[in-house]
């Protein structure tokens with residue numbers, strides 16, 4: 001299993017390694033719980049990934065889409081040299097998801113592995129949950145991600161500079177919105193200079209603990225299904 005993080009701006013209140021830390025902690029906790037029984041091998045996390053929606057911010061360190069696709073394919077090639085027949089990506093950064101979906105098929109085709117994409121929580125712009133107060137658009141540094149960080153690494157969070165930044169105008173749209181049926185290209189500074197999108201002011205460590213436990217529980221269940229998963233060959 002390969003955790004995927006990011007090193008990217010997360011607004012003024014969260015550290016650059018937010019996605020990396022969350023993905024690594026969920027992956028580690030799940031492997032501690034079910035890794036022995038299911039024979040899961042935990043690879044070191046990949047810190048730098050496709051964060052170019054935050055390219056405007058100094059401190060963001062990102063790989064281009066073509067670079068990350070090549071890196072993931074190389075990882076697949078190397079894993080295919082081992083006895084493992086499956087490769088699971090635990091992805092903490094929503095900006096990677098579409099590309100990892102592409103990589104899953106490339107690796108399947110090139111190296112014969114069965115490939116999977118999981119998240120600590122499905123990003124709200126990909127159909128995941130976000131509190132109603134964020135109009136369903138807490139996609140980056142909002143209530144839930146900030147809560148997770150208050151639970152996992154409170155010393156890295158500065159709530160004194162946390163501000164609500166919800167794109168209210170998009171909330172009125174039925175189709176063209178985060179999580180809507182019509183997607184759109186965006187950069188995080190399209191929504192203001194602070195770069196986060198959501199409402200971190202309502203975050204709590206208690207909510208973070210609940211979300212973390214649920215993420216680990218769900219990922220353990222997913223790993224169980226992945227262990228049993230096979231691709232039926234048509235007769």
Ligand SMILES: [Zn+2]
Pocket residue numbers: 010018019092093140141145
């Ligand atoms: Zn994040």
